[in-house]
Amino acid sequence: MQEQASKIDMNPDISRRGFIKSCTVAAAALGLSEAMIPKLVEAAESAQRPTVIWLHFQECTGCTESLLRGSHPDIGRLILDIISLDYHETVMVPSGHQAEKSLHDSMEKNAGKFILVVEGAIPTADNGNFCKISGRTAMDILAEVAPKAAAIIAIGTCSSYGGIQAADPNPTGAKGVRDLVSGVPIVNIPGCPPNPITFLGTVLHFLTFKRLPNCDNLGRPLFAYGRRIHDHCERRAHFDEGRFAEEFGDFGHKNGYCLYKVGCKGPETFSNCPAARFNDVDVWPVSVGHGCIGCTEPNFWDSMTPFYERLPNVAIPGTGIIADADSAGMKILGVAAAGAAIHAVVGIAKSKIKGKEKRER
Secondary structure, eight states: OHHHHHHHHTOHHHHHHHHHHHHHHHHHHHTOOGGGHHHHHHHHTOSSOOEEEEEEOBSOSHHHHHHHTOOTTOHHHIIIIIOEEEEETTTOSOOHHHHHHHHHHHHHHTTTTOEEEEESBEEOGGGGTTSEETTEEHHHHHHHHGGGOSEEEEESHHHHHOGGGGSTTOTTOEEOGGGTOOSSOEEEEOSSSOOHHHHHHHHHHHHHHSSOOOBOTTSOBHHHHSSBGGGGOTTHHHHHTTOBOOSTTSHHHHTTOBOGGGTOOGGGOBOOTTTSOSTTOSOOGGGGTOOOOOTTSTTHHHHSOSTTSOOSOEEETTTTEEEOHHHHHHHHHHHHHHHHHHHHHHHHHHHHHHHHHHHHO
């Protein structure tokens, strides 16, 4: 059995199919048509793999752990076939002086051409002494490496906005990359952790189009953060009908009702979590009964807590109405009914006008 499994693993056709699937998943995440898949494949298969330098600062390594469990592509395919990961403290073989040599050799050799990925916040209080690597502060390392990068990907909420380290009172003065770096294109991929598909889609977009994807005002790629979770959540119909779980374990919770009243922050959170789920597992926190905590938003540890208490109100999409959740569903139904009535009146009027025109002829 083991011998058979090893033969399957080494089958180039299976590996190739997995690779094409990775590009297809990325194209779908980017909102690209099928016609663009060959271009993504071509960019990903380029003999000149893009150099990536990955820096770790104040973080839990959760973003890397999520990437290690990715399946489209898996970490082996990503490192060996799509990018050249020259420096990454968690997965690289060298350590100590050898690791630092790898960093500086790659940085100098690929100046102006490498992608810099930053995981973790950068502490600035006390001259940055709360985070040191090889005797140097995170501030100093970022100041040296960032200006030489072609583009920077801040992966995770910590490197994007400071994360939990920046929660009040922020004793270490933790900040995100954009607070400290200018003059280099930067894209934020927040999340605690973010979906590996979003990272892959951003990398392939850069390889294919030679630029980072279009972003919102917070630096997040629109293909992944262009819609509220609330707008494409599978529990949304229950919200519109006014059906809510009042507490964990009650009838509503067991039957998939909306989780807004038990703290779900989906109405104020922008992410593709309901659409691009993690690592081939067709679930996400809300689908299994836990409300969104808003982890893709800046300062969510302060603005979204307490996590199990409801937001004071919610915006009804397309209406400009800010309402309490108890009455939001009825307002949505009222607006929809009013729209249907207007549509019906307009339709009747058009029919009468057409009938009159026919008779006059």
